[in-house]
Amino acid sequence: MKWIEISVAIERVVIEEVTTLFDTMSSNGFIEEDVPNEPNWVQITLYGDTSKSTSEWETLIGHELEQAQFNFKHLKAKEVTDTDWYNSWQQYIEPTEILPHLVIRPAWKEYIPKEEDQVITIDSDLSFGTGAHETTQACAELMAKYGTKATTCLDIGTGTGILLLVAHHLGIPKLIGIDIDASAVAQADANCETNAVDAKLICGDLATDFKGTADLILANLTVDPLKMLLPTISEKLDSKGILIISGIIDERYEEIKPFITEHWQVVEEVIKGSWHTLALAHKE
Known part of the structure; x- marks a missing residue:
């Protein structure tokens, strides 16, 4: 099975609001990571299904963030395999x-x-x-x-x-x-x-x-x-x-x-x- 991996950088001060928004868009969880050398920004990665193309996911995420008036950058989507998806989030799950x-x-x-x-x-x-x-x-x-x-x-x-x-x-x-x-x-x-x-x-x-x-x-x-x-x-x-x-x-x-x-x-x-x-x- 394949998934669409969508990543975007958002301002750290709105991270709670943005992750709440993303909770309604994907049931597969999401990953938060620091942006190197940019302490005020956080990269969020979430996973959607392939019912939408990569460009459609980018358009959807961009539209939702714009509607909510959140600043963002580096928005990109790509297709990944089950193995890619599994390995990407697995490392962040702790006891x-x-x-x-x-x-x-x-x-x-x-x-x-x-x-x-x-x-x-x-x-x-x-x-x-x-x-x-x-x-x-x-x-x-x-x-x-x-x-x-x-x-x-x-x-x-x-x-x-x-x-x-x-x-x-x-x-x-x-x-x-x-x-x-x-x-x-x-x-x-x-x-x-x-x-x-x-x-x-x-x-x-x-x-x-x-x-x-x-x-x-x-x-x-x-x-x-x-x-x-x-x-x-x-x-x-x-x-x-x-x-x-x-x-x-x-x-x-x-x-x-x-x-x-x-x-x-x-x-x-x-x-x-x-x-x-x-x-x-x-x-x-």
């Missing part, structure tokens, strides 16, 4: 303490644990599924607070299976992950095997391929699939269960809010960076 004394270790990184550490090893060909993202961390925090008494955890859009492995660490006995992407399911299955965790992985549709209910459901997705899936999720969550949703960026928070408040009670909201994560329960 992450996702919960106190629970460390997510990328399989390609050496890590010497402290005596009290428990370590989950994750291999991934996606930069999003290694525990470093704010949404993953916020989901883990809410799971530790509201999910420890759950008996069944269902992870929708399981990706690398990282949240299922956290659920196992929290002592939840029955673990189920579902994803529409067969490669993600295979990756999650491999990560469960690496960590000696027993989980059921389903490649398919939530409405038809997951039978029964769960008392803890995780859905770290994005706004569009959340809007579509929330009614179905309601049918899959036990009456006293907890739903944790994430992947809601600031700019789209008001858009999804009515879908939440109409049928759900907000138990708690966590905001990390530009991302909102919510623990929800059925309305009484």
